[in-house]
Amino acid sequence: MYAKVIVDVPAKQTNRAFDYFIPEKMREWVLVGSRVGVPFGPRKLQGFVVGLQDHVDYDPAKVKPIAEVMDLYPPLTPDLVELARWISHTYLCHEITALQAMIPGALKAKYERHVKVADKMAGERNVEKQDIGQHIMSLPVQDEIIQYVREKGSVEIETLLQKFATDSGSVKQLILEGTLVEVQLIKDRMATKKVLTVIPLEEPPQLLEWAEQLPGRSAKQKEVLQYLAGHPYPIKLSELLNELSISASTVKGLAEKGWLDIQEIEVFRDPYAERYFRRTEPLPLMPEQQQVFSRISQAVLDVRHQVFLLQGVTGSGKTEVYLQSIQTCLDQGREAIVLVPEISLTPQMVERFKGRFGNLVAVLHSRLSHGERYDEWRKIMLKQVSVVIGARSAIFAPFTRIGLIIIDEEHESSYKQEESPKYHARDVAVARAGQHHAVVVLGSATPSLESMYGTMRENPIRTPEPVSMAAVIGGNSLTEAVRTDIVNAAPASKSGQIGAIQQPGARFELLTMQNRVEGRPLPRVHIIDMREELREGNRSMFSRSLYKAIEERLHKKEQIVLLLNRRGYSTFVMCRTCGYVAQCPHCDISLTFHQSSHAIRCHYCGYAEREVTVCPSCTSEHIRHFGTGTQRVEEELSKLFPGIRVIRMDVDTTTEKGSHEKWLTLFGNRQADVLLGTQMVAKGLDFPHVTLVGALAADTVLNLPDFRAAERTFQLLTQVAGRAGRHELPGEVFVQTYAPEHYSIISASKHDYNSFKDREMTLRKFHEYPPFHRLILITLSHEQIPLLMRTAESLAARLKELAKSLAPLPIEILGPVASPIARIKDRYRFQCMIKYRGEASISGLVQQAVASFEDVERQHKLTISIDVDPQVLM
């Protein structure tokens, strides 16, 4: 048997599977998805098995054997292996990068350099020793070293050098002469956690009998046996010691008698272990919920791959629909994945799922420690849970019988990963659901135009590309393989049990819920023209009407949410005399002021300076640090409303682990009047006493050079307005803006998704932007401009040339131009944008074009990065 293995080297030359022989004793363990250690050139590397076969087409003697199998169970399922291939083709990354993204960080390989005693050399050396009289003085320590290494089997070189620090010369000598040989070990970054556990070896009656036999002076041991009789199951040693205030020797004494056992047992680090989740029962559904639920659950019961776009206004009860749909899926013996944006993965959210499904739920998000994440992941692997709720990468949960995938707040741009693999979790979810004949529910009050477009026309989804390596060969026109891919855009071949990744012609079905639960009204929204305020002489950041509204809520002891869009707000350092702005010396971007550390910092490279009090350019003292916007608002609030209790949530106050949770709990317990923050406060929160929402600078995003600016503004305002009046008390919203006539603001104030969508769609179509056209952003970076420009230009030319051969398919190559952020970490940046229409999948073309610049990349350390369907255009 042979295995096809993709090794842990993200490079073009290794972006394919290599054949390895599976030694007899490993046959049972090596499966598709296994992690293995394989010899690769002079090294040993970690790799993933992506295929099995019973022969190779060339001399089998040339095939090296697999050196080791890393896990008892393969960490990846076959469908994930196939999905990785799809990701690498769709988003143009190395397959190993996609595979690595699917396993928890704890399993990423760590290579350790060890030494062991060479088999032959050890003996020979002993002979030599007799002959070389001169060296005999140094031999005892060398023997000691050899002895030490032999006992241990293998020792990490660093450790050995430390242990024999004064004799490090001898260690080196032994390595040089070949007595000790270097071996590379592949280790996981994280081990499972083991805890000393006490296990009673007999049933309670016997334990009590033993207790009787003990002499009077062994009162403590007696107590242990009696306790264990009442708790006849394994118990943590530390817990037992605590409970009975005894010492470990007492328990050890019993173990020596053979009455109980102390073992190291693997435990799961459970971040929610200390918390109790009140069990919830399904609520009787509202009519709209009922309709939506029937469509979804029917598709689940039919085991039919179907994508639903659920547009439900804020507070319409989408979560309850998710919960009951998941129940249907679980009843069928299948599994469910729920994705939520990282910042709305709050305890409140987790509670809703744990409350309904108890410990069938695993939670995955980046605020967990490495170990906790790993353990949650293992619960999935070991089939101890059937629901996972998590951020973006939870889409790779190693479930094998997925019935339902839910993406809450599907419009969130954080579902797109900004580093390689630059995948969009929404598209990956559709692909993965296709493999399992599963249902996808994309839920939002403000669906992305991309998803909306999916409900509008035929076959809107990216088609996978069976691009072979043949596609990546030079030549002046497109290779035939690439051409065929593009023109036919064929669906991926089925492999084994797994369903095809793509169902051609699949269209999203639109479901809507236009009313809030129990007919609660949506909050009334007032648009406040801040220019008018200024004309009337109000220079404060609060309009007069918002001021009054806050005053009123404070009086009535109701709660307030204030949103300040951080982006576009001044956090930089500027001299008011000469206009000097503190800039990063390595990146073309201004430095950001951080109040907490009194430093100014670059967000891209981490460069930091101490805060300055005198302008370095003109020595004026009128240099101002504009603290984060929220900080200024907080100050102003306490000035205007003495005694007001404000919780501020922004990057500065939420860095500490658990701080996010802490603030929300405080607010939930009504220990504060105002929750003030950035985007973080806009989403998913459900607090019954919030009756007022203020958006302080609603239009800051509008001014960004991004074609999604209006969409982002509309989404943010609608979401934050949705925090008000969700329960008995009605809500009111104030939107302060300098662009009160902008359609995104007017539509948001009327809770009118459709009018916004229609207007925005028309504009996007006119300007040929997504979703009607698609974009691929290629960014090149290098330390020197001339080479960079030359390369960017010839890449653009190459792309144009290849695109021509595809005429009449409309593919436009824009640029090259300097990137909006023209330099990061001393590297200049240029970009080309490819704009193309709809269903054509042109990644093969891009791959072919970029491949011809491999040499430049390698020789001059120039980097070319590709972003398919970019969310950020900087």
Ligand SMILES: Nc1ncnc2c1ncn2[C@@H]1O[C@H](COP(=O)(O)OP(=O)(O)OP(=O)(O)O)[C@@H](O)[C@H]1O
């Ligand atoms: N059928 C029902 N009967 C009574 N209450 C319900 C029902 N369904 C949901 N609710 C309650 O209504 C409130 C709003 O529901 P939920 O938070 O699910 O809305 P949502 O659509 O997810 O809103 P958002 O998009 O703003 O997050 C919650 O407190 C929820 O418990």
Ligand SMILES: [Zn+2]
């Ligand atoms: Zn100055």
Ligand SMILES: [Zn+2]
């Ligand atoms: Zn910088």
